[in-house]
Amino acid sequence: MTSLADTIDALLPQTQCARCGYDACRPYAQALAAGACDLNRCPPGGEQTIHALASLLGRPARALDPECGQAPPPQRAWINPAACIGCTKCIQACPVDAIVGTGKRLHGVIAQECNGCGLCVAPCPVDCIHLLPQPVEDSKRRAARAAINRRRHDARQRRLAARTAAPPPALAGPSPDVQTALARARELLAARRA
Template sequence: MTHPQTLADRIEDLLPQTQCTKCGYAGCRPYAEAIASGEAGYNQCPPGGEEGVARLAALLGKPVIALNPDNGVERPRPLAVIDEQLCIGCTLCMQACPVDAIVGAPKQMHTIVAELCTGCDLCVAPCPVDCIAMVPVTGAATGWDAWTQPQADAARMRHDRHTARLAREREAAEARAAARRAANHTAAAGAPAAGAPASTAPAVDDAEAKKRAIIQAALERARKKKEELAALGQGPKNVDAVSDDVQAQIDAAEARRRRLGIAPEGASGPPAPDAPSPQTTPKR
């Protein structure tokens, strides 16, 4: 008796790898596993058509039966075409494409890489402006007559890479979320006590890096605003004689910037050591 996993491998090799989900499963591999386990019929793949059913029947030692109409009909292979004048760059089609056959960027025009498209239709439904059409490109040829084994093998490889990339992105997102939670927990708990485990260091470093980035962005906005005002002859006033309270706030701000490793505007080289804390409490 053939081992189910080995059988699933052999079934998958006979599928067209369009990853269209018309079989009722998330892709060709899950469908192959479902056939191997007896959960799914071997006549549920419209892109494979009648020849696909015959291939699977021969492998399984079963009779050739009609394609299940509930899963769709055999048809000429279509190609997705984007009306680039209507595309709004929402990226939803890119996210839906199982073989990364769509090129674009957020709020930029998208386009289909024709030789990579499997005609799966999955990009059509998510499009909010209905700018994607499926255009038949194989004439009267349908099923495996409209698709070749090299095309199927290439689509399978792209889908595997696509799946692996999504898994890496999920893992990275989960790691970032965990780091944020750890940083928030550390901040809420206060400074770690002496002898605390070193495992909290990455979370603290992440929080400090985020804080520095926020402050640096604010300083950059302030610098640009200062330049704009200076160009209009509206520079700051009363800079020659400031009160003790204002000077204390300036000193405190400079000390915080040095602690965070942010050099004063126009300065170069490593940050200076911390200045002594001002005696006057800065105003809020």
């Protein structure tokens, strides 16, 4: 059975940007369902989302709360390859794992997976991330994109929870191959000394 929070969550753009004051879209949907906040706190959803939420909840539509910022145009992150230092701060900030790379190496944005939230911009110490405008999508495409963003965010949350919930098992000792290599190295060292 679909809960009210599930229905509200389905109306949100799933950018997971936290501009509403909640960590992600789902906590905002839960707060709305509980009547704990107002329905005008989603800048990426803009006026369209506010009206859809008002209709669903039977509340009056209100202008976007200015404390949450302006409704952004469709956008996507781009990393300047000449300036990226490979710090991984953008990777850690991306709520949908749309940035790839490794420490001390160039990072890149998977363009079709970027939700345009902008959370990667502020942590970048060299200001090499830019938000580029994108074409406006129709409502069907926006809904499909929101579903993808939700799945990617949920998968990231599960991965991060699994990493912190179960520390890797302690090794019982060196593997037999390592033990064999160490024994051989000790023999060679002993032979050189003799």
